[in-house]
Amino acid sequence: MKTANYLVEITMLMPELTMMFMALILLLLDLVVKKKEVLAGVGISGILVAIYGTYKLFVFTEPQSAFADMFVLDGYSNFFKLIFYFNIILTMLISLKYMSIEKASFGEYYALLLFSTTGMMIMASASDLITLYLGLELMALSTYILAGLLRKQPRSNEAALKYFFLGAFSSAFLLYGISLTYGLTGTTNLKGIAAALQTLNILESPVVFLGLIFLIAAFAFKVALAPFHMWAPDVYEGAPTSVTAFMSVGPKAAGFAVMGRVLFEAFGGMHLQWNSILIPLAIITMAVGSISALAQTNIKRMLAYSSIAHAGYMLLGVIAGTPGGLASMVNYLMIYMFMNIGAFAIVIMLRREGFQGENLDDYTGLAKSHPLASALMLIFMFSLTGIPPTAGFIGKFYVFMEAINAGYTYLAVIAVVFSVISAFFYLRVVMNMYMKDPKEEVTLTTTSSLNLALAITTVMVILIGVFPSFLLNLVRTSILG
Amino acid sequence: MVPLSWYIILSALTFSIGVFGFLARRNLIIVFLSIELMLNSVNISLIAFSHYLQSMRGQMLVFFIITVAAAEAAIGLAILIAFYKNNPTIKVDEINLLKG
Numbered sequence: 001m002k003t004a005n006y007l008v009e010i011t012m013l014m015p016e017l018t019m020m021f022m023a024l025i026l027l028l029l030d031l032v033v034k035k036k037e038v039l040a041g042v043g044i045s046g047i048l049v050a051i052y053g054t055y056k057l058f059v060f061t062e063p064q065s066a067f068a069d070m071f072v073l074d075g076y077s078n079f080f081k082l083i084f085y086f087n088i089i090l091t092m093l094i095s096l097k098y099m100s101i102e103k104a105s106f107g108e109y110y111a112l113l114l115f116s117t118t119g120m121m122i123m124a125s126a127s128d129l130i131t132l133y134l135g136l137e138l139m140a141l142s143t144y145i146l147a148g149l150l151r152k153q154p155r156s157n158e159a160a161l162k163y164f165f166l167g168a169f170s171s172a173f174l175l176y177g178i179s180l181t182y183g184l185t186g187t188t189n190l191k192g193i194a195a196a197l198q199t200l201n202i203l204e205s206p207v208v209f210l211g212l213i214f215l216i217a218a219f220a221f222k223v224a225l226a227p228f229h230m231w232a233p234d235v236y237e238g239a240p241t242s243v244t245a246f247m248s249v250g251p252k253a254a255g256f257a258v259m260g261r262v263l264f265e266a267f268g269g270m271h272l273q274w275n276s277i278l279i280p281l282a283i284i285t286m287a288v289g290s291i292s293a294l295a296q297t298n299i300k301r302m303l304a305y306s307s308i309a310h311a312g313y314m315l316l317g318v319i320a321g322t323p324g325g326l327a328s329m330v331n332y333l334m335i336y337m338f339m340n341i342g343a344f345a346i347v348i349m350l351r352r353e354g355f356q357g358e359n360l361d362d363y364t365g366l367a368k369s370h371p372l373a374s375a376l377m378l379i380f381m382f383s384l385t386g387i388p389p390t391a392g393f394i395g396k397f398y399v400f401m402e403a404i405n406a407g408y409t410y411l412a413v414i415a416v417v418f419s420v421i422s423a424f425f426y427l428r429v430v431m432n433m434y435m436k437d438p439k440e441e442v443t444l445t446t447t448s449s450l451n452l453a454l455a456i457t458t459v460m461v462i463l464i465g466v467f468p469s470f471l472l473n474l475v476r477t478s479i480l481g
Numbered sequence: 482m483v484p485l486s487w488y489i490i491l492s493a494l495t496f497s498i499g500v501f502g503f504l505a506r507r508n509l510i511i512v513f514l515s516i517e518l519m520l521n522s523v524n525i526s527l528i529a530f531s532h533y534l535q536s537m538r539g540q541m542l543v544f545f546i547i548t549v550a551a552a553e554a555a556i557g558l559a560i561l562i563a564f565y566k567n568n569p570t571i572k573v574d575e576i577n578l579l580k581g
Contacts, residue, residue: 130538161564162579165513169516182527182542238579
């Protein structure tokens with residue numbers, strides 16, 4: 001065994017180490033700093049350092065692996081890290097005022113966001129099932145606490161409890177899948193698994209298939225695919241809104257990152273087998289997400305079902321089984337992040353002392369009193385529906401196109417049908433805002449940081465919608481090389 | 482010499498008992514114990530495979546699982562206590578504030 005140069009290898013971990021270090025600094029600063037908004041500023045500056053690190057490491061054209069092939073740096077992982085950075089920065093920006101309204105302005109909140117994001121980054125870079133598991137647990141354990149951060153509110157307690165129990169249940173499934181795969185192939189390394197499956201000629205073995213089912217079930221829990229989605233609406237509704245925004249993008253993106261990597265790298269030869277599981281999952285997910293959302297009266301719950309439906313659309317990129325399909329899935333996740341956090345930023349604006357602002361009725365006549373906020377919500381709702389010229393259309397268009405190119409035309413047709421159904425509940429919000437008279441005066445809580453987050457998300461949603469080529473080129477170069 | 486298959490069957494049985502306990506029992510503490518049972522059944526199979534294959538990876542993973550399970554237990558019980566302070570119940574059926 002050759003002696004590895006650990007100093008070189010540790011530089012590849014620099015972004016993760018920076019995030020971890022910042023989280024620890026924030027925990028210490030929390031003891032002396034009284035204004036918790038300062039901590040968010042410190043946290044964001046730390047993230048900018050980590051972004052710089054990722055940018056410096058981006059110059060590697062060839063995938064670089066470290067620590068006995070446990071950790072890999074390639075365009076795929078770097079692009080996912082970009083999504084996670086945007087996610088955490090936007091979440092921090094929208095949560096400054098909100099957390100003090102909820103009387104939960106804890107310094108640990110920012111530290112936990114950083115820990116969770118570090119876990120996601122490790123997941124995106126994992127090229128071994130052991131690293132994957134550790135990253136997943138770091139992400140999940142931090143998110144359980146975040147969901148229950150409002151510990152005086154029974155709803156938040158219950159959300160954390162449900163999330164914890166179902167999350168722990170799903171990680172047990174993941175481990176059982178890992179143990180079966182390890183037992184048959186003799187390794188936990190993703191490339192090693194692929195090689196062993198080929199040489200031992202056990203691609204058709206039912207036990208390998210069983211292990212694959214366990215792994216997919218665990219990933220499906222994380223990205224909330226039906227029928228493993230039961231936790232999502234409850235947790236999204238009960239958790240603090242800023243955490244909901246964070247959770248609906250971060251863990252989902254991380255789940256898709258590992259799903260894509262494990263299925264393509266380790267089980268690439270079993271495309272037919274995993275598609276026989278994923279295709280029914282995708283159809284059920286789109287159906288459950290779009291149809292259940294019709295009946296919701298709480299906007300956070302509605303957005304939870306919408307995020308389930310979106311996971312179904314993204315899954316089409318994985319089902320296509322081509323590098324292009326993977327690229328379209330990543331592209332969709334990036335776009336989904338902007339439009340979803342934007343929508344949640346508007347939901348957060350409605351929250352003020354003594355007013356939840358979570359019901360769809362609270363949006364009645366909002367356009368009369370707050371035309372700008374309503375216009376932004378309109379853009380996000382159009383984008384979530386997938387109406388051009390917004391970014392959501394570009395995301396859906398490329399995923400569906402890749403599915404058709406790979407020969408899954410019927411899936412694309414089903415997906416289009418369900419996105420037409422989904423237009424009903426997205427546009428109901430718009431109708432409430434524009435076509436009804438206001439019942440009561442709604443005042444919005446605006447802060448400069450929330451406005452900044454809204455500006456970033458709106459500009460990105462429009463910009464990607466009108467000029468999609470820069471994002472598509474970035475995705476192509478990072479994933480297809 | 483106990484053959485490998487016995488360990489794997491033991492692990493599969495314990496895992497199934499854990500899944501059944503998770504789905505069927507109505508007491509949160511028992512549900513929590515069921516999750517621990519599932520994790521430990523995975524440990525049995527990993528160590529059996531590791532010994533059979535003469536590779537250290539499985540045993541390494543077991544150490545990580547034990548550590549993470551300890552952290553998970555701490556966080557889970559903390560969440561449970563925070564929950565219990567607001568709604569003094571540990572019956573699964575009574576946790577129904579969020580639904581729709």
